[in-house]
Every structure is written in structure tokens, then in C-alpha cells.
Amino acid sequence: MRAADPSLLPVDGLAAPPRSNGELVFEEPWESRAFGMAFALADRGVFTWDEFQQSLIAAISDWERARGDDDWSYYRCWLAALERLVQERELLSSSDVDARAVALHQRPAGHDH
Amino acid sequence: MTITDDHVPIALRTEALEQLLTERELVDPSLLDRFISMYENDVGPMNGAKVVARAWTDPEYRTWLLEDGTAAIGELGFKGPQGEVIEVVENTSDVHNVVVCTLCSCYPWPILGLPPGWYKDPAYRSRMAREPRSLLAEMGLELDDDIELRVHDSSSEVRYMVLPQRPEGTDDLSEDELAALVTRDAMVGVALVEPPS
Numbered sequence: 001m002r003a004a005d006p007s008l009l010p011v012d013g014l015a016a017p018p019r020s021n022g023e024l025v026f027e028e029p030w031e032s033r034a035f036g037m038a039f040a041l042a043d044r045g046v047f048t049w050d051e052f053q054q055s056l057i058a059a060i061s062d063w064e065r066a067r068g069d070d071d072w073s074y075y076r077c078w079l080a081a082l083e084r085l086v087q088e089r090e091l092l093s094s095s096d097v098d099a100r101a102v103a104l105h106q107r108p109a110g111h112d113h
Numbered sequence: 114m115t116i117t118d119d120h121v122p123i124a125l126r127t128e129a130l131e132q133l134l135t136e137r138e139l140v141d142p143s144l145l146d147r148f149i150s151m152y153e154n155d156v157g158p159m160n161g162a163k164v165v166a167r168a169w170t171d172p173e174y175r176t177w178l179l180e181d182g183t184a185a186i187g188e189l190g191f192k193g194p195q196g197e198v199i200e201v202v203e204n205t206s207d208v209h210n211v212v213v214c215t216l217c218s219c220y221p222w223p224i225l226g227l228p229p230g231w232y233k234d235p236a237y238r239s240r241m242a243r244e245p246r247s248l249l250a251e252m253g254l255e256l257d258d259d260i261e262l263r264v265h266d267s268s269s270e271v272r273y274m275v276l277p278q279r280p281e282g283t284d285d286l287s288e289d290e291l292a293a294l295v296t297r298d299a300m301v302g303v304a305l306v307e308p309p310s
Contacts, residue, residue, distance in 0.1 A: 030124035034127050037131060103129075
């Protein structure tokens with residue numbers, strides 16, 4: 001569990017997770033799941049924490065370049081960084097995730113949360 | 114970014130990723146819960162508990178901690194969130210300290226972890242300033258009338274941590290065993306450290 005060291009999270013700059021007066025803030029449950037997945041995969045050695053940080057910084061740069069209509073969302077970038085590494089390691093493809101996400105979306109109403 | 118361009122909500126995309134990784138045995142959902150709760154509960158309070166146990170067993174460290182909390186806590190490897198000052202206030206048989214942030218929810222999270230929900234609650238914040246004794250009693254801590262109660266209002270510049278009293282009957286315990294007794298609530302000042310059962 002050494003990967004889950006709070007000091008590994010930067011406190012300043014765009015690569016720092018949202019905090020309110022220093023406390024980590026998850027606005028929605030999925031954000032905490034994405035957060036936990038990165039630590040779990042790093043702990044398992046799928047990637048190093050440094051590799052995740054680099055991927056996160058790259059995802060944030062992509063977002064800054066694109067600057068579409070999306071509001072800034074730290075955990076969207078976090079999830080993109082996570083997916084990118086998982087794809088690079090050839091553990092999953094983007095279309096795998098697309099297909100599953102669409103399948104989940106088509107569940108009967110009341111199951112989306 | 115691929116994740117923002119479709120009509121599927123991001124929460125479902127995250128769920129899809131977690132399902133697929135779980136099916137491939139790359140992540141274990143219960144381990145995920147543990148990582149998340151470690152941030153929310155365990156990492157912080159354990160750090161604070163180590164500080165308390167050290168102060169209980171090392172008089173010189175205790176003196177230092179009360180004089181310069183930031184430096185003494187830093188010595189154990191824990192730093193303030195953004196360089197804020199951490200001030201440690203000591204409970205004695207005559208004085209009980211409790212911490213609140215009346216304006217928002219300032220909290221020494223590197224040593225106490227994420228604040229509990231009630232700490233952010235407007236009722237806690239206002240009542241701890243106005244009627245701390247009755248609020249503490251409602252939270253299960255009845256203080257004798259002759260104990261002086263000091264309420265410390267945390268801010269973004271100074272964050273407080275309570276050094277609780279070492280419980281009776283713990284002379285034989287090691288520093289690690291003592292640390293295991295120390296709870297988050299005791300370091301906020303809404304509870305006492307109970308002796309081992």
C-alpha cells in the first residue's frame with residue numbers, strides 16, 4: 001500500500017487534485033473510483049506512480065490545448081491519464097471501454113448512478 | 114480527449130473501466146474501497162496518532178511539539194498542507210481543548226486525514242463557538258464544570274491539533290500500542306482517548 005502516500009499528490013498547479021482548504025474533494029462518486037483505481041494499479045505495479053503523474057500532466061496539456069466547451073474537470077483528466085496508461089500497457093483498448101460504457105448506458109432506467 | 118466526446122456519462126465510463134479491470138483481475142473493488150477510505154480515514158489519523166504517542170513517551174518531544182508544532186510534526190515526516198502552521202494544544206486534568214473552523218472547514222489533513230462530515234456541518238461550526246459544553250455532551254463527552262474549556266478556531270494560517278491526555282493504566286504499552294489507542298475524534302477534542310479494553 002505504499003503507493004497510497006498522500007505526499008505523492010502535488011498541492012499546487014493543475015496537476016494537483018481539487019482541495020478545499022487543503023482537503024481532497026470528490027464532487028461525485030465516480031471521481032473517488034477513478035482516484036482509487038490509479039492507486040490500486042500503481043500498487044500492483046501496472047505502472048509506477050511517476051508514470052501516472054506524467055500521464056496526468058499530458059492529459060491536462062491535451063485538455064488545455066483543446067479547450068473545447070468542457071469545463072475544467074481534474075478527474076476527467078485523471079481518468080484520461082488512467083485509460084491512456086492501461087491502453088499503452090495493452091491491457092484494454094479504448095473500444096473495450098467504449099463498448100462496456102455503452103452497454104451500461106443502455107441498462108434500464110434507475111440503474112444509472 | 115476520447116472520454117469527453119460521447120454521450121455516455123463519465124460516471125458510466127469510469128464504471129466500465131472498473132468492471133473491465135476487475136474482470137481481468139487487475140483491480141479488486143474492495144482494495145479500491147480501502148485506498149479511498151485510507152485517504153478519508155486512515156492515513157491522516159494514524160499520522161496524528163504517531164505524533165501523540167511520541168509526545169506521550171518522550172518528554173522532550175512533547176515540549177518541542179507544544180512550542181513548535183509545525184517543526185516537531187515535520188520531524189516525523191508530516192508536513193502542513195501548504196506550509197500552514199500547525200499548533201498543538203494540550204489537554205490536562207484542568208483544561209480541555211477542542212478545535213473547530215467557524216468559517217469553513219480548515220483542518221490539519223496531513224496528520225488527521227480528511228475531515229469527518231460533522232466537522233464541516235454548519236451546526237457543529239456555529240454551536241462549537243456558541244455552546245461548546247452542551248454540544249460536546251451531545252457528542253458523548255461530558256466535561257466536569259470545573260474543567261476549563263478552550264475552543265480553537267482553525268484558519269487557513271493556523272491549524273490546531275489537540276494533544277489528548279494519556280489514559281490511565283497504559284504505562285506498559287509501547288509507542289505503537291499507544292498510537293493505536295488515539296482516535297481522530299480525540300485529536301479534534303470531541304472525545305477522550307480510552308484505555309485499552
